[in-house]
Amino acid sequence: MRIAVLADSDTRWKWGALTAARIVPGPTMEAAGRDAAQVGPELSGFLLRGRATPTARQLAEVGVHVDSLKEVTAVEFLRTMAEEEYDLVVLALVGxxxxxxxxxxxxxxxxRKRRPVVVTGYVGVVYEKLADGLxxxxxxxxxLANSRQDADRFRGVYEGVGADASSVTEVALPFLGGAPYEGEHDPYTVVFAAQPSVPDSRKDxxxxxxRLIRHARKHPEREVLLKLRSRPGEHTTHIEELPYQKLAQKLDAPANFSLVYGNxxxxxxxxxxxxxISSTAALESLHRRIPTVVLSDLGVREVLGNHHFVGSGCLASWDQLDEGHRPEPDEEWVDRQGxxxxxxxxxxxxAARERITKLLGRPGGLAPLTPYYTPATAPGYLPGILARHHLGPDGSPLPGAPAADKEPSAVKQIVRRAARGAYRHGVQRVAPVIRRMGDL
Known part of the structure; x- marks a missing residue:
């Protein structure tokens, strides 16, 4: 079986590659071992060219073997799909x-008489833009819906607008796993899982x-870790204007506090x-029954995403944690979250594997893809969405759309890396200065 995964960032590559390995018909990853190379299919990776294209380290961190990996534009990817035969295509992209x-x-x-099965979904918790994204x-x-709760919500949205909801398939997050928590380590270790864009203000x-550093001082016998998504200079789904690494340089942290990266x-x-605050890491932790806290210090608000954890039993403040509070998750809530x-x-x-098997074996092949949005149903919205990827209203490339017939030269690769660096510099350095000047 040939599988293609198209991703536009490090987190979506992680979701797409691991999802592909789990939903391919045949032996499960648990039966074949975690290395997807043992599962059997030929996996081709495609990275959609943009400011968040992941680095080699970020790709390797996922731990999924790929037979080929290529950076492409949207038009280049479509050309490949027209010229080559695949059985399954996973779109790990923003909506x-x-x-x-x-x-x-x-x-x-x-x-075409036969076409691949097309799969998409969400990287983690869906707490905003539900209808738009769906x-x-x-x-x-x-x-794919990562939980029973999401599956119910997804079907409700599709049925509510008169769209076919049969595509909604309940699964789980593909990166859950690891040994269950069996008791305290030596030293006892507290990990704060940071997010690039939540919260977004310097003050928060x-x-x-x-507060994390204060907790480390209050408990010198503990190891206190700040888990960061990316190293300085790396790109991720959201670019941070105020990286925690930069903020930490100005604070006098104790010896039992440190920054960590990696898987x-x-x-x-x-x-x-x-x-x-609201990271998907909380679900990974709950899956392993590790004591997990979603902070309420900044309020329980939709903009933070921690409102998703109402009813979980995990909401608490740093004051409570400083005094030794250990949360008890609500089992019913946990079960509904997949x-x-x-x-x-x-x-x-x-269920996903069974559905894919049936679709691949359908006599006469699959019907053409039928998105809800068309030039007739969304004439003021769809053309702009397509144009961002250099496609016209009928899905064909616009005149002048970037599409190379060969790998970019070394000079072009250097220019692209420089452009991404300039963009990151603008977001992290120039934009905050301009914003502060505007407040004067």
């Missing part, structure tokens, strides 16, 4: 990217960092208490 690819793929596969993903053969980010699962191997702490995770992807 607008998924919608553009669905229309582009519909065009390039016109008249309708942009409509048209894929499978729209400084507050969280100061979240490996960090959780030594974690006794996971603290976050965390599968009860051991049922091994079967979480069975």
């Amino acid at each position: 607008g990217g998924v919608q553009a690819m669905l229309h582009g793929l519909k065009r390039v596969w016109e008249g 309708l942009l993903r409509h048209g894929a053969d499978l729209v 980010r400084t507050y969280l960092l100061e 979240m699962g490996e960090v959780l191997d030594r974690t006794d208490l996971l603290v976050t 965390v599968a702490a009860d051991g049922s995770y091994a079967t979480a992807f069975d």
